[in-house]
Amino acid sequence: MAGGTDCDKRSFDDQEMKVVETAVLRYRVMAYITGVVLVFLCFVGIPLQIAGHPAIANNVGVVHGILYIIYLVFAWILSRKLQLANKPTVIMLLAGTVPIMTFIVERWITRRFISPALAGQAKAAEPVSRSAR
């Protein structure tokens, strides 16, 4: 009986782990794309606009707006999966509007929350299953 429940628990954990990993991947991809586009907008588009060629800044600006909407949704979903507090959630959501900040925040979120969560999840089942054996 104990062996049966152990198996159930393990597959359950694996499934949840996959959900988190998917959310992490989506967030990372969108953080990278949004970050690159924003850097391009600010360090190529804006100088060109000042120099009298506004077309790139205008178009890339709209593209960044659309990408940022997707980024918001994925970052929010990840924040819920990790059960983040308000402060890191708001920082993560706003990072998509500040040049270079997406990269810094993505690394910070990974080190501070994603890695501990994925490591802690594997350990979470241990005390229960160990004493049940």
Add this chain to the structure above:
Amino acid sequence: MENAAPIEGAAPTDGTDLADGTDLAAAAAAPSGPVWRFLVAPRWLGWHLLMVVSFWGMLWLGDWQLHRALSGNALSWAYTFEWPLFAGFAVVFWAKTIRDEFRLKRGETLGASSEDAESLPFGVGMVRARAAQSATPADDEDPELSAYNAYLTRLNAEVKNHGRWHGLR
């Protein structure tokens, strides 16, 4: 929710000793207070204020872009729709954050019905599912062992939720 009863009974005093100073642990230590109290704590009032200001700020920016669009700036049409969308995001995200917070706090102090566990953030649902599993007498022959397991599960949940997962609060 009879399954959760041994969890609450297993270590009613140890739970408070292990409280790590968060407001969530304080709520667990004083189960008589209403759950919604956290909403009027100074920190949460600050968050409410921030949300109200940013909501109206984003609507105002949308209105500003609408006027620019109407006066001939074609590019502003995109932002005319984007700012109200962001304002809507703010409202939805805020409502869900408060709902999750209620569920987290209720989970610690009261426990929840099994259909609730389906829609919870997975950490909570997982812990509760496991607690229910190990607290069922059919799974373990020894009720003392199952109570101990439930106690370990609860400790685990507390460590996981407060120590690492919750982060800055």
